Amino acid sequence: MTRVLVLNTGSSSLKYRLFDGTDTVTKGLVEEVDDHQAALRDVLRELDLRNLDAVGHRVVHGGPDFTEPTLIDDDVVRTIERLIPLAPLHNPANLAGIETARKLLPDVPQVAVFDTAFHSTLPPEAATYAIDAETARKNRVRRYGFHGTSHAYVARRTAALLGRDAGQTNVITLHLGNGASAAAVEGGRSVATSMGLSPLEGLVMGTRSGSLDPAIIFHLHRVGGMSLDEIDELLNKRSGMRGLAGVSDMREVESRRASGDEAATLAFDVYTRRIKELVGAYYAVLGRVDAITFTAGVGENSPTVRAAALAGLTGLGIEVDADRNAAPERGERIVSTEGSRVVVCVVPTDEELEIATQARAVLGG
Amino acid sequence: MTRVLVLNTGSSSLKYRLFDGTDTVTKGLVEEVDDHQAALRDVLRELDLRNLDAVGHRVVHGGPDFTEPTLIDDDVVRTIERLIPLAPLHNPANLAGIETARKLLPDVPQVAVFDTAFHSTLPPEAATYAIDAETARKNRVRRYGFHGTSHAYVARRTAALLGRDAGQTNVITLHLGNGASAAAVEGGRSVATSMGLSPLEGLVMGTRSGSLDPAIIFHLHRVGGMSLDEIDELLNKRSGMRGLAGVSDMREVESRRASGDEAATLAFDVYTRRIKELVGAYYAVLGRVDAITFTAGVGENSPTVRAAALAGLTGLGIEVDADRNAAPERGERIVSTEGSRVVVCVVPTDEELEIATQARAVLGG
Ligand SMILES: Nc1ncnc2c1ncn2[C@@H]1O[C@H](COP(=O)(O)OP(=O)(O)O)[C@@H](O)[C@H]1O
Ligand SMILES: Nc1ncnc2c1ncn2[C@@H]1O[C@H](COP(=O)(O)OP(=O)(O)O)[C@@H](O)[C@H]1O
Numbered sequence: 001m002t003r004v005l006v007l008n009t010g011s012s013s014l015k016y017r018l019f020d021g022t023d024t025v026t027k028g029l030v031e032e033v034d035d036h037q038a039a040l041r042d043v044l045r046e047l048d049l050r051n052l053d054a055v056g057h058r059v060v061h062g063g064p065d066f067t068e069p070t071l072i073d074d075d076v077v078r079t080i081e082r083l084i085p086l087a088p089l090h091n092p093a094n095l096a097g098i099e100t101a102r103k104l105l106p107d108v109p110q111v112a113v114f115d116t117a118f119h120s121t122l123p124p125e126a127a128t129y130a131i132d133a134e135t136a137r138k139n140r141v142r143r144y145g146f147h148g149t150s151h152a153y154v155a156r157r158t159a160a161l162l163g164r165d166a167g168q169t170n171v172i173t174l175h176l177g178n179g180a181s182a183a184a185v186e187g188g189r190s191v192a193t194s195m196g197l198s199p200l201e202g203l204v205m206g207t208r209s210g211s212l213d214p215a216i217i218f219h220l221h222r223v224g225g226m227s228l229d230e231i232d233e234l235l236n237k238r239s240g241m242r243g244l245a246g247v248s249d250m251r252e253v254e255s256r257r258a259s260g261d262e263a264a265t266l267a268f269d270v271y272t273r274r275i276k277e278l279v280g281a282y283y284a285v286l287g288r289v290d291a292i293t294f295t296a297g298v299g300e301n302s303p304t305v306r307a308a309a310l311a312g313l314t315g316l317g318i319e320v321d322a323d324r325n326a327a328p329e330r331g332e333r334i335v336s337t338e339g340s341r342v343v344v345c346v347v348p349t350d351e352e353l354e355i356a357t358q359a360r361a362v363l364g365g
Numbered sequence: 366m367t368r369v370l371v372l373n374t375g376s377s378s379l380k381y382r383l384f385d386g387t388d389t390v391t392k393g394l395v396e397e398v399d400d401h402q403a404a405l406r407d408v409l410r411e412l413d414l415r416n417l418d419a420v421g422h423r424v425v426h427g428g429p430d431f432t433e434p435t436l437i438d439d440d441v442v443r444t445i446e447r448l449i450p451l452a453p454l455h456n457p458a459n460l461a462g463i464e465t466a467r468k469l470l471p472d473v474p475q476v477a478v479f480d481t482a483f484h485s486t487l488p489p490e491a492a493t494y495a496i497d498a499e500t501a502r503k504n505r506v507r508r509y510g511f512h513g514t515s516h517a518y519v520a521r522r523t524a525a526l527l528g529r530d531a532g533q534t535n536v537i538t539l540h541l542g543n544g545a546s547a548a549a550v551e552g553g554r555s556v557a558t559s560m561g562l563s564p565l566e567g568l569v570m571g572t573r574s575g576s577l578d579p580a581i582i583f584h585l586h587r588v589g590g591m592s593l594d595e596i597d598e599l600l601n602k603r604s605g606m607r608g609l610a611g612v613s614d615m616r617e618v619e620s621r622r623a624s625g626d627e628a629a630t631l632a633f634d635v636y637t638r639r640i641k642e643l644v645g646a647y648y649a650v651l652g653r654v655d656a657i658t659f660t661a662g663v664g665e666n667s668p669t670v671r672a673a674a675l676a677g678l679t680g681l682g683i684e685v686d687a688d689r690n691a692a693p694e695r696g697e698r699i700v701s702t703e704g705s706r707v708v709v710c711v712v713p714t715d716e717e718l719e720i721a722t723q724a725r726a727v728l729g730g
Contacts, residue, residue, distance in 0.1 A: 085588045125634035129577045130569040132599060132608040133628065139589045141581055192642075196578035204495040212494045213561030214574070216506055217582050218597050223450045224504045228593065232583050234497060243497040263498065269490035277557075277646035284645025285638075287677040312652040316681070 009097025056359030062114030118148030317341030374462025427479030484510030682706030
């Protein structure tokens with residue numbers, strides 16, 4: 001069994017998980033990190049790293065350059081550096097993790113697994129924004145999409161759950177966590193996704209607005225007197241559930257809604273309506289849908305969100321079973337009725353396992 | 366028969382049409398107007414205005430204040446003035462027309478008909494952007510929607526074409542002109558539409574981008590070094606078909622595409638894909654769709670766009686008939702197959718007739 005260490009380095013955190021095959025040997029999270037090298041050294045000291053075959057690194061933005069998990073060398077590091085303008089918050093932290101791990105484990109192959117890579121199969125008409133083509137090219141503006149390891153993993157597991165060949169299965173995957181995105185996966189390939197150049201676009205999220213009229217930015221600047229930085233902060237940190245309901249945690253939104261809170265009710269309705277619209281949009285893109293799969297914190301744990309997002313879609317052959325949906329199960333499962341033409345699934349995501357799997361694949365294991 | 370004069374005043378143009386009942390007595394367009402009062406005086410001198418019962422004014426933005434066509438008095442003028450920040454390009458010109466007409470025709474009732482009014486029935490979950498609620502309230506940020514007179518007219522005509530009661534008919538209306546928007550009309554009421562705070566959001570247009578990741582604006586500013594005004598100009602004037610294909614006129618895009626031009630082909634694909642996604646989204650919102658109706662310059666005249674936008678949707682019960690769709694007809698017509706569960710229609714829009722009709726309704730005629 002191959003041992004793979006998966007590292008997910010945030011700006012002030014370090015998440016790690018050591019796999020032996022698909023089994024987790026150890027995992028942990030270090031927070032309030034200011035010295036990545038010291039933090040990682042401490043972690044490595046505690047781990048049994050004999051027979052370590054690879055380190056798999058989560059990298060948020062692969063830009064136009066990386067369409068697959070990639071064995072890391074100096075060139076790869078330089079390219080990830082050049083992508084920092086596309087992901088100024090994430091790529092620098094991911095790079096710090098990579099450089100530290102290469103220093104501390106110089107003999108172990110290191111693999112970068114990109115959040116964007118799974119969406120590199122988007123057809124041009126889905127990846128292209130309708131702006132001046134030369135401006136877009138020069139500034140590398142296109143739809144990249146994110147949560148790719150999650151969408152890939154969940155779509156594959158869905159086919160397995162249905163006992164079908166993944167290459168013949170069309171799935172709409174709904175990753176609903178603090179960040180949230182949807183994807184249309186046609187025979188294993190992403191053909192549509194809701195996040196774009198950045199993780200701000202698309203669904204309503206914990207603190208992010210998702211899609212909105214771009215003119216709102218001009219309006220808030222000119223009429224509202226806000227600076228561009230303030231608007232950026234507004235849309236990323238004070239919007240979404242937090243902006244509408246006053247709180248970003250969906251459990252709290254649901255409990256306030258249950259006790260009649262109007263703002264929480266509206267927030268919930270906006271959140272689920274946006275999901276419903278994207279399900280319809282991706283239904284049209286795919287033409288035929290075999291399954292719709294919910295994953296991540298909200299998707300796995302909220303029967304209320306699942307039921308509301310898919311309410312009224314029997315005309316599309318989508319029918320959630322109230323009892324199955326409400327059952328307090330946790331594993332991979334089907335929550336639609338027997339008669340539902342589209343199977344509605346819940347599949348707990350496991351991005352770290354997927355990173356380990358992909359890292360192993362790069363090394364030919 | 367009641368006579369109504371309809372005025373559509375742009376920043377440098379004046380469009381007029383005199384109705385007798387539903388018949389057009391005269392119409393015309395004055396361009397390069399710099400003195401609205403002089404221009405309108407010239408127009409009025411030429412017209413036979415005996416028995417004029419009303420003047421109907423097109424007003425682009427009714428904001429949160431106007432949900433219906435409204436008899437104009439000083440208060441109404443002041444309110445339209447207060448809405449200028451929401452429509453800095455359009456409302457001032459519309460106001461110039463109103464004030465001039467009131468001066469020149471003081472004894473004739475004047476009615477304002479708003480592009481936004483038809484969408485005032487949007488449910489809160491469709492009208493609300495997921496941003497900080499207090500910031501939105503203070504700056505009057507919500508989805509207003511536009512092309513309302515066109516969507517209203519076309520949805521009603523569609524029900525008539527189908528021989529159905531409009532109050533029982535669900536229609537997806539696709540207004541595809543230089544500007545473009547979609548609406549979901551449920552029993553005569555707008556429940557979803559693609560333009561938002563401004564006419565920039567939604568579908569790809571002649572020179573406008575439609576929806577995009579709001580972070581693209583931050584990126585073009587920070588990384589591309591563009592000012593906010595430059596980005597505004599980019600998204601409104603150098604995007605859409607013009608940005609992708611180099612030309613905004615769909616006829617030219619189609620002819621270049623037909624001769625193998627790659628940029629025009631991509632532009633066409635992006636344009637039609639976005640329509641397809643919205644059709645799916647509004648299908649999900651409506652649950653049951655009776656008809657999909659194309660209107661305005663592109664929608665009425667381009668079988669190629671209609672066919673591409675609805676290709677592959679037989680799973681949704683939507684099937685365009687190749688012969689009917691390609692037939693060189695011009696009137697209200699059905700272009701789907703006999704077997705298509707959803708009837709696909711073409712209905713030439715007539716916003717001025719609708720304004721006359723609504724103005725008359727306000728006056729109880
Ligand atoms: N039982 C539950 N019901 C509703 N929401 C839940 C439940 N459990 C967790 N969540 C939500 O899941 C979200 C976090 O999702 P998660 O996938 O862990 O986030 P991240 O995107 O940070 O990985 C939180 O908003 C939390 O409210
Ligand atoms: N036969 C045609 N095929 C394709 N597009 C057409 C055709 N005729 C007109 N159009 C397009 O219609 C658009 C203008 O639509 P229109 O509704 O007149 O505009 P506006 O929004 O300014 O009222 C132009 O882009 C033009 O290319």
